[in-house]
Amino acid sequence: MNSITQKTATPKITVIIPAYNEEKTIQQVIREVKSYTENIIVIDDGSTDNTRKMAEQEGAIIYHHIINRGLGGALSTGIQAALLGEADIFLTFDADGQHRAEDIPKMIKPIIEEGADIVIGSRLLNLSKNMPVFRKLANHIANAITYILFGIKTTDSQSGLRCFNKKTAQLIDIKTNSMEVSSEIIKEIKNHNLKFVEVPIQAIYTDYSLSKGQNFILGLKTFIKLIILKLFK
Amino acid sequence: MLIQFLIVTTALFIIIRIILGFKKGSISRKNLIFWVGLWLIISVIVLLPRTTNFFAKILGVGRGTDVAIYLSIVFIFYLLFKLGLRLEKIEREITKIVKEIAIKSRGDKNP
Numbered sequence: 309m310n311s312i313t314q315k316t317a318t319p320k321i322t323v324i325i326p327a328y329n330e331e332k333t334i335q336q337v338i339r340e341v342k343s344y345t346e347n348i349i350v351i352d353d354g355s356t357d358n359t360r361k362m363a364e365q366e367g368a369i370i371y372h373h374i375i376n377r378g379l380g381g382a383l384s385t386g387i388q389a390a391l392l393g394e395a396d397i398f399l400t401f402d403a404d405g406q407h408r409a410e411d412i413p414k415m416i417k418p419i420i421e422e423g424a425d426i427v428i429g430s431r432l433l434n435l436s437k438n439m440p441v442f443r444k445l446a447n448h449i450a451n452a453i454t455y456i457l458f459g460i461k462t463t464d465s466q467s468g469l470r471c472f473n474k475k476t477a478q479l480i481d482i483k484t485n486s487m488e489v490s491s492e493i494i495k496e497i498k499n500h501n502l503k504f505v506e507v508p509i510q511a512i513y514t515d516y517s518l519s520k521g522q523n524f525i526l527g528l529k530t531f532i533k534l535i536i537l538k539l540f541k
Numbered sequence: 542m543l544i545q546f547l548i549v550t551t552a553l554f555i556i557i558r559i560i561l562g563f564k565k566g567s568i569s570r571k572n573l574i575f576w577v578g579l580w581l582i583i584s585v586i587v588l589l590p591r592t593t594n595f596f597a598k599i600l601g602v603g604r605g606t607d608v609a610i611y612l613s614i615v616f617i618f619y620l621l622f623k624l625g626l627r628l629e630k631i632e633r634e635i636t637k638i639v640k641e642i643a644i645k646s647r648g649d650k651n652p
Contacts, residue, residue: 351643371643381636385643392644485636536629 321416322347322395325368326382327403331357338366340409341401349389350403351382359403369393378486387477398477402468411509415471418505425476425502426493428462429469429509440513446527450491457534458495462506466490469509476502484537488530492537548587552580 323341327334327350334350341348350363354376363370371389373382383400390398397416401407411429418424432447447466454465470493472480480496482489497504559576562568568576586593586609593605602608 354639369647371647373639373643375635375639377636377639381640384636385640388640388644389647483633485632533629536626 319396319420320347320394321345321397321399322349322390322393323399323401323412324383324386324390325350325363325401325403326353326379326386327351327355327359327363328353328376328382329355329357329359330403331355331359331362333405334359334362334403335366337401337403337405337407337409338363338368341412342366344409344412345399347390347393347395349386349393351386351389353377353379353382378489380482380484380486380489380492383489384482387480387482391474391477395477396474398472398474400468400470406511406513407469408510408512411469411507414507414509415469418507419471419473422505423503424473424505426470426472426497427505427507428464429467429471430462430464430506431467431509431511432463433506433508443513450527450530453531453534454491454494458491458498460494460498460504462494464506465494467509476500484533486530486533488533488537491530491534495537545587549584552584552587556580 321344323345325334325337325341325348330337338348338350348366348368349371350359350368351371352360352363352373354373360370360372369389371385373385386400387398397419399412399415401409407429415427415429418427432444447464451462451465455461466487467490479500479502480493482492482496484492496502556577559568559573559580563570563573590605593608595605597603597605597608600608602611
């Protein structure tokens with residue numbers, strides 16, 4: 309209808325937070341993000357703890373998975389929910405407290421100013437020195453695999469902090485359920501020829517956030533699933 | 542030989558189970574033909590092992606029984622692989638359902 313007025317208005321920024329058993333950190337994360345946008349969607353991915361209640365108390369919009377489906381499923385739900393909410397800019401943000409909300413404006417900037425389709429916050433692009441050695445190595449391996457399989461060079465293909473515009477949100481089709489979703493998104497960048505920018509971010513590594521995320525066995529599983537993804541679309 | 546008797550009885554038992562399953566509707570026609578065919582072939586090979594010698598010669602494998610074992614291993618891997626793909630597909634479909642429920646149950650409460 310009045311698309312001109314819509315375009316000139318300030319874009320609606322929606323933050324998508326997939327959460328599975330994150331009762332310890334979710335409230336703090338929501339509170340920090342809130343100073344940048346009011347539109348916060350939390351996908352409670354079948355948590356067995358109080359994640360849902362905690363997020364509700366902070367006034368986030370909750371989408372509840374009746375059973376745990378993994379990161380890919382949660383992100384997919386979150387993106388669809390944000391699209392329904394007519395978001396213009398989409399941010400994915402980890403619930404474990406490893407991201408800094410201060411990085412949000414930095415993530416959005418390339419979308420608004422440079423016309424980027426998708427921005428990935430890289431923990432390894434020059435700034436972040438505090439990543440544990442094993443994590444670094446694992447990330448290098450993941451990046452190499454992502455490059456070999458999908459042909460896109462990234463410094464941090466597994467990062468949970470991403471920002472994208474509406475076009476990207478509508479285009480990317482998430483098929484995988486769990487952690488391999490991060491590489492799948494990279495694959496979608498290539499498939500749809502999206503304009504992709506990496507932005508250095510700082511990650512906060514606590515024992516808690518380290519106990520979450522990928523470990524070696526999970527990494528191996530992710531690798532096998534990625535190959536299946538590559539072979540059988 | 543006892544081994545022949547054991548395998549053939551097992552095969553017969555399984556074939557009966559498959560047919561009963563088909564009658565009950567829990568096994569599709571495609572699967573019925575496939576599995577009954579497979580167990581019949583196994584029974585023939587067990588009862589007349591020499592039939593496999595023909596294939597052994599063609600493939601350049603020493604003995605007929607070896608051919609049977611090699612082929613079964615390949616076949617089992619293939620089945621496992623197919624099963625893996627199938628599981629992955631089911632997983633993805635479950636996710637779709639869970640996603641749908643999550644979106645629907647919020648209904649008009651959208652942001």
